[in-house]
Amino acid sequence: MNSPVEHLSSLIIGTVESVAPDSIHVVLEPDAPQGTALNVGVPVSFPRIGAYVLLPNERGATVGYVAWIGIERSPYPKRSGLRDFGLVDLPFPLRKMKVVPAGTLITINDSKYEPPRYRLSRGVAAYPSVGDQVLLPTDAQQKAIIDGEPEDRRVMIGVAPLSGGAAVRVDPDKLFGRHLAVLGNTGSGKSCSVAGLVRWSLEAAQSERSSGKPNARFILLDPNGEYSKAFADLGDNVRMFRPGDDESPLSLPAWMWNSHEWAAVTNAQPGTQRPLLVQALRALRAGSVSREPQVATVVRQLRLYRGKLSTFLADGSGTSFTGFPGNRNAALVVENLAHVMASMAERAPNAHQQQAIREIADAAEALRSKRVRPGREGRAYYDDFTILDFEPLIGLIDAALETLPNVPLESHASEDAPKPFDVGQLADFVDDLSADGTSNANVGNFVAFLTLRIRSLLAERRLRAVVDPATQLTLADWLGTYIGEENAKNGQVAILDLSLIPSDTVHIVVAVLARFVFEALQRYRRRHPEGRTLPTVLVLEEAHTFVRRGTEEEGSLVSPARLCRETFEKIAREGRKFGLSLVISSQRPSELSQTVLAQCNTFLLHRLVNDTDQQLVSRLVPDNLAGLLKELPSLPSRQAILLGWATLLPVLVEMRELSESRRPRSEDPDFWKVWTGERPRAVDWQQLADEWVGGSTSNGVSSQAHS
Secondary structure (H helix, E strand, O other): OOOHHHHHHHOEEEEEEEEEOOEEEEEEOOOOOOOEEOOOOOOEEOOOOOOEEEEEEOOEEEEEEEEEEEEEEEEOOOOOOOOOOOOOOOEEEEEEEEEEEEEEEEEEEOOOOOOOEEEEEEOOOOOOOOOOEEEOOOHHHHHHHHHOOHHHOOEEEEEEOOOOOEEEEEOHHHHOOOOEEEEOOOOOOHHHHHHHHHHHHHHHHHHHOOOOOOOOOEEEEEOOOOOOOOOHHHHHHEEEEEOOOOOOEOOOOHHHOOHHHHHHHHOOOOOOHHHHHHHHHHHHHOOOOOOOOHHHHHHHHHHHHHHHHHHHHHOOOOOOOOOOOHHHHHHHHHHHHHHHHHHHHHHOOOHHHHHHHHHHHHHHHHHHHHHEEEOHHHOEEEOOOOHHHHHHHHHHHHHHHHHOOOOOOOOOOOOOOOOOOOHHHHHHHHHHHHOOOOOOHHHHHHHHHHHHHHHHHHHOHHHHHHHOOOOOOOHHHHHHHHOOOHHHOOOOEEEEEOOOOOOOOHHHHHHHHHHHHHHHHHHHHHHOOOOOOOOEEEEEOOHHHHOEOOOHHHOOOOOHHHHHHHHHHHHHHHHHHHOEEEEEEEOOHHHEOHHHHHOOOEEEEOOOOOHHHHHHHHOOOOHHHHHHHHHHHHOOOOEEEEEEOOOOOOEEEEEOOOOHHHOOOOOOOOHHHHHOOOOOOOOOHHHHHHHHHHOOOOOOOOOOOOO
């Protein structure tokens, strides 16, 4: 049996040749392992790029990873104790390597009665000196480097292939607590990693519970419909939502959308269209479950015009109705009053009221004819008005109001409050508001474009099923259904299939979903007696589509894509305080919002071959560790580099393998097997076309189509 000193000497592989803050050059011993080290407890590949070595110091040992290995010609080394000093100094090939210092391994229990324990800490406590020895870590030391603190070893996500297959475990509090980015090209295993992290976390939590299900909440926004089968074996622990699905439809009622989201999706212009849209939303949320009664419209219009005419009476200077353009503006008000009252007369409940309103229209038309004279080339000339012109009109309006029922004024409901209303009335209500006479025919046509966009939006069959569902949910029901009921008794995972949402509206749907989850958790913490949060993980696949970085050409108008990005940027900045964690999955990190990416504290990097993407992620690690990311273009599937808050040192991980039935539907197309007939693909385009046109979202293309 070897003594401790003999065992320690057997781990020596070289000596320090030079030291710099970002690199340490090491000369390997002639008898250092050539390919596999057998003296550390288990067979370990050495020397290998990315492997770890130890450099003992007074604080424990500096941990470094191997960044370069090579051979240089040097004089033959003089080995102490051996009689080789008479040899001629011919050039001799010496193996050398470059080591990057990354952390410090501290011995916390060196009792002779118990095996020593080790703890890895970030940063380098002491640099070695020239001539110091370099050692291979033992199996226990490897595990301490890879696994971290004992309390962090909760969820196993894979093994470290360069550290003897040591298990890589993470703490969910660190993995999800400060946002996670899973980045990698298509086919690198990125989607399987996302599905695995959710599954393995739930399995680990379940193993720690004596009874019941984990009180966990994962919400997956799935734009490609690839996660439906990944959690199928979990049964009622998973809630699956699809647009138009008969059993579990994806519902996002339009009354949940705030005014900013409505303005973005309808492209409402700020001058005229947006104020009308906001006013309509405010009125509908105030309690209008059905379209405004006609008599209420008449009363509102009469009150509106009485206020306009009263402003003329209050104008002591007369500038609002004399001289140009005052006389023209006053003439337009009178002209519109005549036009609107003529149309309002038909809406009055009885003949007496209709007559009173027609008198207003006739008087306004007579005044307009008196003050407006036709000119050449279709132009009009305006004479000045007097206060005496407006007093009779106000008297007629007051008389008409006395004949009509007293309609209460509009309540002060917020245009952003999530109060249910019939979305089918929105365009009609905007039309009603635009008929108030404040605008001429050209402006009326301008507003007509807004109502046309609203009607076109709601006419889209696939979107209508989402924003105007047949079964109306209350706000409390929606929160419990999609975020999860108490103790997650209706399941820990909610998958929202967005694949059938129209591409021009999917951004606004995602933005509303994310905002509601965020605001719900904000209010939860505010109402909790101790200010506690409700931990929730929001997973966003294809994140580069929804949080694309902004450009200088965007301008001031808020588009759905911009609103979606800004929503996730707010969640990235503030979500952690309210228990909301983001998992961003993307194959193009260079296209992501820099704000969102900068707020991610943990990164799982799969294969990235694009130079721009590589340069971006290289800035995510300290300069002395950037060399580790040079492996990104050559990483095989399932292997990834884990770095950031969830791990003390960057580590190469071979992710745990998921069985084929548990993988997301993102496998590569099998062209050859289809070509050769090994896997037939029956095609029924007529059935597909009928479902497409008819609105069915079933997956019944053919039973053989997915074989």
